[in-house]
Each structure stands twice: as structure tokens, then as C-alpha cells.
Amino acid sequence: MKINILIVEDNAAMRVILRSTVLSPETDFEVGEIFEAENGKEGIKVLENEKVDIMLVDIYMPVMDGMEMLDYTYDHPDFKNIPAIVVSTDNNEDRVDAIMRKGMGFVHKPLTHLLLNKQIRKLINDN
Template sequence: MKHNVLIVEDDPTMRVILKRTLTESNLDIGEIYEAENGKIGLEMLRQYDVDLMLVDIYMPVMDGMEMLDYASDNPKFRDIPAVVVSTENDEKRIDAILRRGMGFVHKEFTTTLLEDQIRKKIIKD
């Protein structure tokens, strides 16, 4: 089954890196959608069938945590797994992300690390 992925990241270069990592991975990736902030990310969730979100935290307009909070409160989106891809260094904040059931990958990541986090989210036991 192909998995459609929404990348929510304000840095265009990082979006290219994430997209390339997905397309070159051994993961069964379908469509890849891109948004430059959380507000556009939510609009894309409403518009497209998304199976996984890769979300940065620090973005203008609406940050990634605001977007993920909204998604988790919405019955239509709450079951879409998410991996936070961020420069976040605050261990308490990272722990809170992990406790919410999201994956976390620190920028600069390796392809293997990102793939492993995605696999954990899209492969259900």
C-alpha cells in the first residue's frame, strides 16, 4: 500500500531534502504534498488523503505544534501519524512530543534515521 505524505516545513531546501529522502527510500511512498506552514498544512489535510505527516515545529503563520494540536483534536485527522522533524533541543519538549505518540527526528538527520521513524509510524503491529 502506498502512503501519501504531507511535508510541513517553511524552509524550501529542507522540503527538497525531505522529499528526496522519501522518494529515494525503500518506503512505499505515494503522493508527496508540501506546505510552508501549519495553516497551509491544515488546508492540505482537508483537501488530500494523507497517511503520514512530517512536520517542523518552528514556522511562521502557524507553527507545527499548533497544527498538530488542531489535527489531534479533529476526529478526521487525529489518527494520521506524525513525525516531527526539527532543530528542537529542549528535552522536555521532545519528551512531550514522544509521549503524544509522534516520532521525532532532529535536523540534521540521516536517511536511515528518518526512514526508521517513518516505518514505526506507518507500519502497524
């Protein structure tokens, strides 16, 4: 099964890194489409128009940050079952714990292919 991925990240260089990481030959799942958005508002527009299987979301972005987007999607009947991995430099333990309690994955930047691949595989298998 091919997995469609939405990358929501305001930094263009980080979007390139995330894209190349999930497209790496070492990835142990098939990637379908990769969609990109620069902020949470754009990410929601992608969700409204495309089939997305998993989201990789930064926290700190302009317009609508990642937590606002994820709160919206997790309360929305059409999007609440799409797993998400927060990819961030955030070191706030309370925030990371809250993210994990919601069933989301969390990967610190800078990230490694192995760690991101493990988080994606876990969320795919759980859903």
C-alpha cells in the first residue's frame, strides 16, 4: 500500500529534507503522493482536497501553527483519523507529553532517517 504524506513546514529547506528522508531507499514503506504546505491553514486546504494517510507537522509556523492545525484536524470528523508526527525543535516536556498522549508521534529536529521511519511505521501499523 502506498502512503500519501502531507508535510506542513514553513521552512523550505526543511521541507526538502523531510521529502528526501521519506523518499530515501532505506524507507521500508511505499510512498505515494507527497503534498506540502507552508502553514497549518494551507495544510487544512490540502486535507480538504487530497487523500492523506499521514501528516508530518512543524509546531512553529506563521498564519496557523502546527498545534492549531492538529487541534482542528483531530476535532474534524473527516480528518481525525489521520495520524500525525510532530517534527519540531521544541524541548518543552509538557508539550511533547501532551502530543504523545494524543497518539501523535514526535521527532526532534535535527532528525534522522531511522527515527522518522520508525515513527511513521509505528503510526501506520497502529491505524
